[in-house]
Structure formats: C-alpha cells, structure tokens
Amino acid sequence: MLKSTKSTLYERLGGEQTIAAVINEFYNRMIQDDRVNHHFIGVNMEALRRHQITYFMSFALGGPKRYEGSTLRQSHAGLNITSEEYEIAIKHLNSSLRKFNVQLEDIARVEAFLRSVKPHIIYK
C-alpha cells in the first residue's frame, strides 16, 4: 500500500474544506436519527457546525488552532447524553469519514481521540 507523506491528519483529510464537508454529513445524519435528534431542538446549528469544524481542526486533527468555544464539559453539561447516544455519534462520524474516503487507519485515530474525551460529554 502506498504510504501517505502528509504528516497531520488535517493535511491527509484535505484541509478545512473536506473537514467542513465531513462535519456537515455528520450533522445531517444526527438530525435524521430519531434516537438522538431530540438533543438538537432549539440549538443554533450554524454556530454548532462552525464550532465543530474548528474544534476538530484544533484538537482532533492537528490543524490550525482556532477553536474559541466552550469546553466540551461546559457545552454538554445538562444535556444528559448517554453512553449509547455517544456510540451512535461515533458511528455517524465514522460513516461520514468513510464517505469522504478517509483511510481506515485515520478513522481509527479520530475515534481514539473521541473516546479520550467521552467522559467530558456523557452524563454520569
């Protein structure tokens, strides 16, 4: 297999435009999924997409550090997100990354990062 010479996940994914497309796909899937979409009622989705894009670039993918939103713990406090709902989000994100032909190895890296922040997001 041909090894990529691009060093950060951010570069390998194709930069901000691809990440924006992946995040849009991810939110479309979450919004269409009746098991989780009740969480997004009344939420400003445009702001959420923007913050998600900069969050992922800054912390998950090794891109430019531009995230200026709340901490994950603050922004999910009181939402009562369960472990099952979290797993659904991981599946939708994986499917979105696959749709944009991200390599399985890189998808596994993103998933590992997301699992490291799970305790900040789910309700205990």
Ligand code: HEM
């Ligand atoms: C998979 C890992 C996740 C990451 C990395 C993540 C990341 C974020 C980020 C960066 C924000 C924006 C914070 C801000 O605007 O300042 C946010 C907000 C939000 N997230 Fe997540 N999130 C995750 C999982 C989830 C899940 C599983 C749900 C629900 C099923 C969820 C529901 C929400 C909601 C409803 C908001 C908006 C809160 C508000 O504006 O009132 N998130 N998330």
